[in-house]
Amino acid sequence: MYTVKPDAKRWSNWAGNVKSQPKQVTVPDSLEDVVSIVRDCKRSGRSIRVVGSGHSFTPIAQTDDCLLSLDRLTGLYAVDPAERTVEVWAGTKLKDLGQLLFDQGYSQENLGDINAQSIAGAISTGTHGTGIRFGSISTQVVGLTVVTAAGEVLECSREEHPDLLRALQVSLGMLGILVRVRLLVVPAYRMRYRSIRMPVADCLSSLDTFREEHRHFEFYAFPYSDTAQVKFMDETTELSQVNQAWSYMKKMVMENAVFWLLSEGCRLIPSLCKPVSKLSAQAVPTVDESGQSHHLFATPRLVRFYEMEYSVPAEKMKAVVEEILQVIEEKQYAVHFPIECRYVKNDDIWLSPAFGRDSAYIAVHMYKGMPYQPYFQRIEAIFQRHAGRPHWGKMHTMKAEQLHQVIPRLEDFLALRTQMDPDGLFLNPYLSELFGVPVRT
Structure with missing residues (x-):
């Protein structure tokens, strides 16, 4: 029999911007438990939302009814x-x-x-x-x-x-x-990871070369600076070459502890954002290390923030980034987080933001506790003007009418959803409003 947590009064996502008070938190131990929970909720007229790690910035998992945790279904x-x-x-x-x-x-x-x-x-x-x-x-x-x-x-x-x-x-x-x-x-394979600092103009003029010549390429453009951090990752046969002490210092102390202190300063004194962004750009480390792929892809992210990310056609990367940097300069937004820029191959997944087109994914961030709405709203307008599609786990303000214009298979998906779940068992108010479908009552 699955576990019901009687003391689970409140739930919050990682960023802390979404909270709820579920009536019941269930923790299944097996496939059979999941079936029992679904049947119990269907019989009693309750709705269900599933939560993993709570890393979405939108209210996807939010519910005041039954919250189902997958934490025991692992391995x-x-x-x-x-x-x-x-x-x-x-x-x-x-x-x-x-x-x-x-x-x-x-x-x-x-x-x-x-x-x-x-x-x-x-x-x-x-x-x-x-x-x-x-x-x-x-x-x-x-x-x-x-x-x-x-x-x-x-x-x-x-x-x-x-x-x-x-x-x-x-x-x-x-x-x-x-x-x-x-x-x-x-x-299993090994990767060589390199991080370098270069003028953002040089980076933007080399996008085609960088994305084609490297297995993985991404860059971070710093507001109020002419500098970008450029990252490359490529397969290698080299043995691991990671200075563990330096790697820990860089990731945990410099990229988290120090950046948290600087971010707190920006929250208390927003005028610090510009010099902090410039300082961060100049402090971009030069890194050249190799190791197992699963060790190098991810980096610790302990500084809490809000994030918005959109997918635009891959060929729009340069134009969109240049426009974002220009708008930040013109409006003098109090932001010190860099703009994160990545590429993703096209696919045929119905709700994927990369459906049918090679895509540039561009993300903007704001430190938790700092006003983000004016900044995100202005940048979102740029994304949407360039046929942007929102990342479903990141903040955005698009609604059903707009989504139907940019998600080619949305109508097919919603028709299938109605067939699969006519009573809206797996809906919540956020999803109901987002896609224009009735919520379970």
């Missing part, structure tokens, strides 16, 4: 060397998954720069890394085990229920509860 379920696939429980955190796969001789082909999310949460929101030849984490999915609103268990794959698979690969938890995820993996 490897099966390994198929012939097909080079692994099946994992949906609550498995990406950080743990990296080591579990490595122990079996495998790795994921690509990851983002944060590994705290559960695998189910990461794929449900379209989480991604960077690399023009690589799709989001969702594109690594070749099979899913899902519990539907009817309390049935469905196995979805490229051969069985292929349309449902493409809808479930990025579904925001609206089609059912993911219990197990089957991933296509690659043999």
Whole structure:
């Protein structure tokens, strides 16, 4: 029998901007527990939202009814060397998954720069890394085990229920509860990671070269500065060359502790944002290290912030970044976080922001506790003018009418959602308003 947490009075996401008071927090130990929870909620007229690590900045998981945690559904379920696939429980955190796969001789082909999310949460929101030849984490999915609103268990794959698979690969938890995820993996590999500082104009003029010549390429453009941090990652056969003491100092002290102190100063005295951004740009470290891929993709992110991210056509990267930097200068926004810029390959996943087009993903951030609305609103207008599609786990203000104009398969997805969950068991008020569908009453 699944566990009900009687003392779970409040829930908050990682950033602290979304809070709720669920009537019930359930923690299943098995697939059968998930089926029981769904059937119990359906019978009693309750709604369900699923939570992994709470790393979405939007109220996707927010509910005052039944909150289902995947924290006990973790670990490897099966390994198929012939097909080079692994099946994992949906609550498995990406950080743990990296080591579990490595122990079996495998790795994921690509990851983002944060590994705290559960695998189910990461794929449900379209989480991604960077690399023009690589799709989001969702594109690594070749099979899913899902519990539907009817309390049935469905196995979805490229051969069985292929349309449902493409809808479930990025579904925001609206089609059912993911219990197990089957991933296509690659043999474990080592990477060489380099970080350099260069003029932002030089970076922008070299985008085509950088994205084509490197396995992974991303850059950070600093407001009020002519400097960018440029990062490359490429496969290597070199043995690990990581100075552990320096790596710890850089990641935990410089990029977190010191940056937190500077951010607190900016919160208390917003006029410090400009000099702090310039200082951060000049402090970009020169790094050249190699190691196992799952160790190098992610970096610790202990400084809390708010984030908005949009996908635009890949060829729009330079124009959009230049416009953002220009607007920051003109409006003198109190912002000291850099603009994060990455590339993602096109896919055929119905709700994916990269559906049908190679994409530039551009993110802006604001330190927690500082006003973000005017800044985000102005930058969002730039994204939307360039055919932007929002990242589902990041802040945005788009609604159903706008989304139908930029998400080609949205109508198909919503039709399938109605078929799969006619009573709105897996909806909450946020999703109901976002997609213009009725919420369960």
